[in-house]
Amino acid sequence: MIVFAVVIALIGMVGALYIASPLAKGATGPFMRLAAFGIAALIALGALGAYLVGGSPGLEGRPYTEVERRLAEAEPETLTLPEQEERLRSIARRNPDDAQAQAMLGRFLSRTDRHLEGVAMMERSLRIEADPRVMSDLGQSLVALNEGQVTPEAERAFLAAASADPDLPEPAFFLGAAAYDAGDRETAAERWAGIVGRLEPGDPFGQAIASRAADLLSRPQGGPVSEDDAAPFADADPDDTDAMVDGMIGGLEARLQDDPDDLSGWMTLARVRAMTGEPDAARSALTQARSRFGADAGAEAIITALETALGTNEDSET
Amino acid sequence: MIAEAGRFLVALAFIASLAQMVLAWRGADHGGLEGWTRAGRAAAEAAVASAGLAFLLLIIAFVQSDFTIAYVAGHSHVDKPLVYKIAGAWGGHEGSMLLWCLLLAVFGLGLARVGPREPAMRSRAVSFQGLLQTLFFGFLAFASNPFDRLDPAPVQGNDLNPILQDPALVMHPPLLYVGYVGLSAAFAIAAAGLMQRSGGREVAAALRPWALGAWTSLTAGIALGAWWAYYELGWGGWWFWDPVENASFMPWLLGAALIHSAIATEKRGAFPGWTVFLALLAYVLSILGAFLVRSGVITSVHAFALDPERGVWILGMLGVSAVAGFALFATRAGSLGEGDGFAPTSREAFIGANNLLLAAAAGVVLLGTLYPLFVELLGMPMVSVGPPYFDATATPLMMAALALLPLAPFLPWANGGAKPALRQMRAALALVPVAAAGAALLWFGAPVMAVIAGALGAWVLAGAAMDAVSGIPAAKARGAKLAAAGRALAHAGVGFIALGAAADASRPPDINAAMAPGETIEIAGHRVTLREIARADGPNYLADRARVSVSGRGDLFPERRFYWGADQHTREVGLGSGIEGDVYLSIGEARPRADGSTAYEVRAAFHPLIWALGLGASLVVLGGLLALIGRLRAPVLEPRRKAGAVAPGKGAAPEPAEAGA
Numbered sequence: 010m011i012v013f014a015v016v017i018a019l020i021g022m023v024g025a026l027y028i029a030s031p032l033a034k035g036a037t038g039p040f041m042r043l044a045a046f047g048i049a050a051l052i053a054l055g056a057l058g059a060y061l062v063g064g065s066p067g068l069e070g071r072p073y074t075e076v077e078r079r080l081a082e083a084e085p086e087t088l089t090l091p092e093q094e095e096r097l098r099s100i101a102r103r104n105p106d107d108a109q110a111q112a113m114l115g116r117f118l119s120r121t122d123r124h125l126e127g128v129a130m131m132e133r134s135l136r137i138e139a140d141p142r143v144m145s146d147l148g149q150s151l152v153a154l155n156e157g158q159v160t161p162e163a164e165r166a167f168l169a170a171a172s173a174d175p176d177l178p179e180p181a182f183f184l185g186a187a188a189y190d191a192g193d194r195e196t197a198a199e200r201w202a203g204i205v206g207r208l209e210p211g212d213p214f215g216q217a218i219a220s221r222a223a224d225l226l227s228r229p230q231g232g233p234v235s236e237d238d239a240a241p242f243a244d245a246d247p248d249d250t251d252a253m254v255d256g257m258i259g260g261l262e263a264r265l266q267d268d269p270d271d272l273s274g275w276m277t278l279a280r281v282r283a284m285t286g287e288p289d290a291a292r293s294a295l296t297q298a299r300s301r302f303g304a305d306a307g308a309e310a311i312i313t314a315l316e317t318a319l320g321t322n323e324d325s326e327t
Numbered sequence: 328m329i330a331e332a333g334r335f336l337v338a339l340a341f342i343a344s345l346a347q348m349v350l351a352w353r354g355a356d357h358g359g360l361e362g363w364t365r366a367g368r369a370a371a372e373a374a375v376a377s378a379g380l381a382f383l384l385l386i387i388a389f390v391q392s393d394f395t396i397a398y399v400a401g402h403s404h405v406d407k408p409l410v411y412k413i414a415g416a417w418g419g420h421e422g423s424m425l426l427w428c429l430l431l432a433v434f435g436l437g438l439a440r441v442g443p444r445e446p447a448m449r450s451r452a453v454s455f456q457g458l459l460q461t462l463f464f465g466f467l468a469f470a471s472n473p474f475d476r477l478d479p480a481p482v483q484g485n486d487l488n489p490i491l492q493d494p495a496l497v498m499h500p501p502l503l504y505v506g507y508v509g510l511s512a513a514f515a516i517a518a519a520g521l522m523q524r525s526g527g528r529e530v531a532a533a534l535r536p537w538a539l540g541a542w543t544s545l546t547a548g549i550a551l552g553a554w555w556a557y558y559e560l561g562w563g564g565w566w567f568w569d570p571v572e573n574a575s576f577m578p579w580l581l582g583a584a585l586i587h588s589a590i591a592t593e594k595r596g597a598f599p600g601w602t603v604f605l606a607l608l609a610y611v612l613s614i615l616g617a618f619l620v621r622s623g624v625i626t627s628v629h630a631f632a633l634d635p636e637r638g639v640w641i642l643g644m645l646g647v648s649a650v651a652g653f654a655l656f657a658t659r660a661g662s663l664g665e666g667d668g669f670a671p672t673s674r675e676a677f678i679g680a681n682n683l684l685l686a687a688a689a690g691v692v693l694l695g696t697l698y699p700l701f702v703e704l705l706g707m708p709m710v711s712v713g714p715p716y717f718d719a720t721a722t723p724l725m726m727a728a729l730a731l732l733p734l735a736p737f738l739p740w741a742n743g744g745a746k747p748a749l750r751q752m753r754a755a756l757a758l759v760p761v762a763a764a765g766a767a768l769l770w771f772g773a774p775v776m777a778v779i780a781g782a783l784g785a786w787v788l789a790g791a792a793m794d795a796v797s798g799i800p801a802a803k804a805r806g807a808k809l810a811a812a813g814r815a816l817a818h819a820g821v822g823f824i825a826l827g828a829a830a831d832a833s834r835p836p837d838i839n840a841a842m843a844p845g846e847t848i849e850i851a852g853h854r855v856t857l858r859e860i861a862r863a864d865g866p867n868y869l870a871d872r873a874r875v876s877v878s879g880r881g882d883l884f885p886e887r888r889f890y891w892g893a894d895q896h897t898r899e900v901g902l903g904s905g906i907e908g909d910v911y912l913s914i915g916e917a918r919p920r921a922d923g924s925t926a927y928e929v930r931a932a933f934h935p936l937i938w939a940l941g942l943g944a945s946l947v948v949l950g951g952l953l954a955l956i957g958r959l960r961a962p963v964l965e966p967r968r969k970a971g972a973v974a975p976g977k978g979a980a981p982e983p984a985e986a987g988a
Contacts, residue, residue, distance in 0.1 A: 013328050017335045024339050024377065028346050028370045035362030048350075048366075052342050059338035059468050065476045070329050073392035073405050076482055095482040102406070126891050129869045132862065161923065 010067055017060070025052035090121065101130070108138035116146055124154035144170035145179045152183060159187035178204050178214040182221070189225055194273040198226055198308070202272070206307030215310065223315035227276035229257075254285070265297070272302050276315050283319040292321045330396045333384040334474035337425070340377035340432065341464035346370040347435060348457030351450045355523070359446030367453050368439040374432040374460060382429050385473055386416045395480040398422060398473040404486035404892035406867035414497040415487045420621055420637075421473035423500055427617070428467050430508040431460045434537075438512055443519065443533035451519035452512075452533075458651070459511050462644040470640045486867065486892030495555035503548030503575060507613040509541025510578060513585065514610035514652060517603045521655040524662035527599020531592035534606050536958050538589060542582035543951030549575050550944030561898035561913040563837070563932045565940065566828075568717040573696040574616030580689040581609040584682040592666070595740055597675040599663035600656075601682065607652040612689070614645045619696070672745040677735040684728040691720040722776060729783040729825055732818060733790020736798060751797070755789035762786065766829065773833030780829035784939075787822030791815050810957030817950025823943030830908070830936035841918060841926035851933035853903075853910050854878040860917075860927060867892055870899075873914045873927065877903045885912045908935035 029049035036042045080088065080096040088096060097114040104110045115130030131147040134140070148166035152159055159167070164187050167180040175181075185200030201222035208215035258281055265274050275298035282291035295316055302308035351367025354360075385398075389412045394400040402419040403412055411418075417426045435456040442449040467473075490496075513534040520530030552572070557565040566572065585605040591597040622638025669675040695712040702710050733755060737748035749756070759782050766773075766781030795815035802808040840848050847856040856876045863872035863886060870888040877883055880903025888897045903910035915928030 013331055016328070016332060020332075020335065021339060024343065024373045028343060028350070028366060028373050031365035031369055032350075032362045035365070041362075048346070052339075052346055055342040055345070056335065056339040059341055060335040062469060063472060063475065064331060064334050065478070066331055068331070068395065068476050068478055070331075070388070070391075070393050071395045071480060073394070076394075080482070092482050098405075098483075123891070125869065125889060129862075129864060133864075160919075 013066060017057075021053040021056050022049075024056070025049040028052055093117065094121070106137055108134040108140060108143070111137065112140065112143045112146065115143075115150070119146070119150040119153065122153075124150045128154060139169075139173070141170040141173035141177055141180075144173065145177050148183060149179060159183055159190060163187075176204075176207050178208060178212075178218060182218050185222070186225075194226060194230075195271075198222070198272045198311075201226075202302070202305055202307030202311060204307065205310045206305060210306075210310075216314075219307075219310040219314040220318070222311045223276065223318060226273040226311065227280040227315055229277055229281065254281075258282070258285070269297070269301055272298060272308055272311075275301070276312070279315060279321070280319060283321060288321050291319060295321065329384050329388050329391075329393065330474045330476060333381045333388070334472060336377045336381035336384070337464070337468050337472060337474065340374045340381065340428065341461065341468045343370045343374040343377060344432065344435070344457050344460035344464050346457075347374060348454050348461055351439075351454035351457055355447045355450035355454060355519075359448070359450035364446070364450045364453075367450060367457070368436075370457070371432065371436040371439045371453060374464075375429070375436045378425070378429040378432045378464075381474075382416065382425055385422060385425060386413055389413060389415050392484065394482070394484050395476055395478065396473070397475045397477045400477055400481050400484045402487045403484040404867055405483065406892065407486060407492070408866055410494075410497065411487055411492045414491070417500050418487045418491050418496075421467075421471045421475075423504070424463070424467050424471045424621075425473050426501065427504050427508060428460065428463045430504050431456070431463055431511060434508055434512045435460055435515075437537075438515060442512075443516060443529070445523070445525065445529065448516075448519050448523045448525055448529070448533070451522050452515045455515035455518045455522075455651075456511060459515065459648065462647060466637075466640045466644060470637055484892065486890060489868070489888065489890040489893050489895050489897045490559055492890075493555055493559055495551045495559075499548055499551040499555060501548075502544050502551060506541050506543075506545025506548050506582075507575075507578065507610075507616065509537060509544060510582060510606075510610040510613050512537040513541065513606040514648070517606035518652055518655055520603065521659040521662065524659060527592050527602065527663035527666065528596055530606075530663065531589040531599065531602050534602075535586065535589040535593060536955060538582060538585045538606065538609075539951060539955050539958060542579065542586055543948055543955060545575065545579050545582060546944065546951060547948045549579060550941070550948070553944075554941060557934075557937070558900050558902060559897075561900060562930065563900075563911050563934060565831075565937075568695075568714050570696050571616070571620050573692050573717075574612075574619045577612045577689045577692050577696075578609050578616065580685045580692070581605055581612060584685040584689075585609055587678050588682050591675045591678045595669065595675055596664060596666045597669060598679060598682075599666050600660045601679075603660065603663055604656060605682075605686070607656060611645065611649045611652065612693070614641065614648055617641055618645055667741070669740070670742050670744075672738060673742060674735050674738040674740050677731055677738055681728050681731050681735065684724050684731070688721045688724040688728070691724065692717065695720070718776065722780075726776075726780060726783055729780075729787055729821070732821065733787050733794070736790075736794045736814065736818075752790065752793060755786060755793055758789045759783075759786050769833075773829075777829040777832035780825050780832070784822045784825030784827075784829060787825060788819055789822075791819035791822055794818065804960075806957045806960030808957070809953050809960065813950040813953030813955075813957055815950070816953060817947045820943040820946030820948075820950055823939045823946060825943075827936050827939030827941075827943060830939065831934055834908075834932070834934055837930060837932040840929050840931070841920075842929045843920070843924050843926045846926075848929070848931060850910065850931040851908075851935075853880065853933070855910070855912065855929075855931050857927065857929065858882070860914075868897075871914070871917070871927075873901070873912075873929075875901060875912055875929075877910050877912070879903075880905065880910050883910070883912050885914045887914050887916070904938065906938075908933055909937045 026049050029045045032048065033042055033045035036045060077099045080092055080099060085093060085096065094117060097117050101110045101114045111130050111134035115127045115134060118130060119127030127150045128147060131143055131150060134143050135147065144166050148163045148170060151163035151166060164184065167183045170177055171180040171184060181200050181204035185197040188200060189197035201218055205215045205219050261274060261278050265271060265278060275294050279291045279294035282294055295312055298312050299309065302312065347367050347370035350363050350370055354364030354367050357363055388396050388399050389403050390409065392403060392405045398419060398421045402415045417423045435453060438449065438456050439453045442452050516534040516537065517530060553565040557563060585602065588598050588602045588605060592599050592602040618638060618641040622635065622641060695716050698712050699710050733752065734748055737751050738745065762785030763778060763782035766778045795812065798811040798815060799808055802811045835851055838848055838850055842848065842857045844857050844859050847854055849855065858874040858876055860871050860873050863870045868888045868890045870886045872884050872886045875883045875885065883901030883903050885901035886899040888899060890897065898913045901912040911932040911934055913930045917925050917927050920926050
């Protein structure tokens with residue numbers, strides 16, 4: 010502050026004296042010298058007054074290098090989101106060959122919904138080092154960027170990640186989801202059961218995947234019915250509708266008799282039986298599923314998850 | 328400390344400009360020779376030093392990325408390349424206003440050092456320039472200060488608008504501002520001449536080099552802007568009749584008129600009032616341009632400050648400058664003299680006619696630009712005035728000016744006589760129908776105006792070539808030879824611009840297609856095949872770069888970029904240039920197809936003879952520079968008069984070697 014005051018005082022005085030000096034030099038009497046002095050004073054004071062309109066003499070400047078140093082020295086949890094981002098950017102910028110630095114920034118950007126940038130950073134990281142976890146994160150960012158769709162590009166990333174590290178849960182889950190979206194429930198069930206089986210019992214990822222798989226695999230084929238599709242049946246006789254539902258369930262049962270190696274089919278049957286108020290029939294369907302797939306730990310976990318969700322296990326009845 | 332020191336320097340420059348105005352005025356009252364005048368000059372020097380240092384500090388703040396300065400935070404980013412960090416100093420409103428003020432001060436110092444020869448008139452001109460500086464430095468210090476602070480400061484800046492991160496846009500504003508602000512020197516000299524009751528010839532002689540330099544720079548700035556728009560905005564347009572473009576075009580038209588009328592005034596005493604009026608009006612229209620760009624009254628891709636409060640400031644400055652200038656003109660124009668008579672077929676007559684056409688074109692452009700504002704002001708439904716209006720009004724006037732342009736250099740001053748000139752130009756005249764037929768044949772189906780403009784372009788080119796052949800050898804002094812060469816080059820440049828504009832108006836329709844790698848389209852006989860799309864990220868942007876093979880042009884690499892700091896997408900076009908024109912490609916978003924493949928939006932266009940526009944603008948600038956050098960080497964008016972080289976009021980012999988006309 011004092012240094013600044015001295016500097017601007019010097020600049021102001023030098024400027025004022027420079028302007029007024031021709032008058033003082035050519036002065037023929039005391040009046041002109043006084044006028045020159047007055048003009049110099051007016052210039053210096055005028056500049057100071059104009060400066061003080063909006064000036065902030067006490068506010069220090071802050072070049073980016075200072076910001077960078079402060080962020081590097083700070084505890085990350087004490088920083089705001091923009092500061093955390095800048096800290097990661099700074100690390101990535103200073104370490105362009107550090108794959109993890111690029112990946113960390115990419116993950117942060119994706120978490121803050123800046124998926125396009127997140128994808129770019131993760132791709133940059135993968136160009137330095139092929140890390141299966143980063144491949145998986147890249148795939149997830151691509152899914153988020155495409156509003157939940159597992160695009161071919163995301164699928165490639167997940168396949169590469171799963172191939173490099175088969176125990177990673179996310180690639181297996183999303184590859185299963187991609188197969189499910191394509192109508193291939195068998196592959197989806199294999200993917201999900203496979204990864205749930207490979208994870209430690211009680212692993213939170215495993216439980217989450219099993220629950221999600223149980224929900225998706227037990228949904229009736231064809232997905233949810235839109236209002237437009239349902240409109241022609243709005244005025245239908247309830248008895249006719251019930252008969253139609255019974256017919257569909259009967260059809261599913263008959264199909265499972267012919268082809269019992271269909272985990273999704275048994276789970277769907279259990280779910281619709283539970284929804285139509287037939288818990289025993291639902292339990293029976295789950296028992297059938299268990300008898301076919303129970304040896305697979307992953308499939309068993311998915312069946313148990315559905316059982317819990319439907320409230321048909323013994324614990325829920327007690 | 329940089330920010331606050333910069334702020335203080337802006338304040339000092341403001342006070343120094345005020346001192347310049349007062350001290351130089353007093354100096355002019357004392358004949359322009361005493362201490363007051365020297366003090367006025369010292370004030371001009373102090374203003375330049377202060378503003379220059381402030382500008383340097385602003386650039387340093389950009390280089391250091393000091394985001395405690397609001398302007399830096401709003402227009403920079405740590406990852407931005409250094410050259411664009413520096414260019415950011417003039418990439419936004421406040422910084423560009425500091426550059427404008429710095430240039431005003433530089434021109435003020437220029438006037439103080441090499442301004443009008445008559446001391447009192449020079450001192451008065453320095454004082455008027457001080458008035459203009461005071462207005463703008465006041466606006467800068469109190470309403471647009473580039474050193475305003477932020478507390479708390481953001482950790483990162485918002486980045487400079489990505490479309491401005493381009494080499495052409497680094498130079499476009501400084502050149503444009505040298506043009507706009509250079510016209511302030513002509514304004515100050517004109518006002519000083521009126522104040523001192525100087526004769527029209529003295530005023531014209533004094534303002535001519537300033538007007539010529541400013542107009543040349545304005546030409547370069549506008550040309551760079553048009554070139555940038557052509558390749559950066561992604562759809563191949565180079566002139567849109569956008570209000571902000573019009574704001575630069577009006578002073579350009581009046582500047583063109585001014586540099587020609589000043590020749591007639593200086594050499595023959597013709598239209599002295601008109602020359603001075605043009606000098607005043609051209610700068611007033613420059614300030615109007617600043618108002619349109621910075622007030623928010625218009626919507627434009629160029630409008631970079633939407634602040635009505637600032638608009639009121641600029642309107643005030645416009646009012647003060649216009650009232651001061653035109654009040655002086657109204658009360659003292661008689662002192663300029665009435666000029667000498669001339670025959671209708673004299674060079675003065677043709678210069679006058681071209682002046683009227685250029686001024687009328689500026690008038691209709693002004694009307695079309697301001698009409699939507701007036702309509703809005705009156706509470707009527709909003710309207711927009713676009714190319715159909717300007718093509719129907721301004722373009723025919725400029726075509727008429729083109730038709731007259733080649734004749735003037737061949738006409739004698741004063742007594743006139745068109746026959747010898749027409750005899751000299753027989754070959755060029757014969758070329759007109761041939762060129763028209765050629766244009767009609769080549770551009771079959773093109774608008775009639777394009778065919779006419781093509782023929783006129785050929786006519787102007789032929790005239791310029793004949794002028795070069797006869798005018799340069801006829802000139803005796805080296806300066807006069809340079810000036811003659813400058814005139815021929817500038818006129819040839821105008822011909823090329825007409826030819827290029829006409830050709831581009833006849834271009835085939837653009838093609839918009841969704842293309843997957845491996846697919847091919849065809850434009851103007853060129854096969855365009857999309858080969859691949861690859862990532863090509865830059866320091867502050869992400870990019871998809873396409874490799875596109877174009878038959879006869881090789882591989883082109885258009886890009887689609889995303890600047891994360893500014894959160895904005897841009898397109899970088901691929902240009903395949905050849906003698907017959909440019910193949911122009913840009914890529915857009917990727918979209919999935921039903922079959923699962925990915926297709927990219929591709930825009931393909933062909934711009935015939937587009938190089939003629941760039942060549943034309945370059946020749947005009949080169950011609951302007953040669954004419955300026957020639958003018959500076961030529962003897963000034965007073966000694967020439969004393970030597971009897973110019974005989975006012977008498978019919979003078981043709982002087983083909985003189986600059987301009």
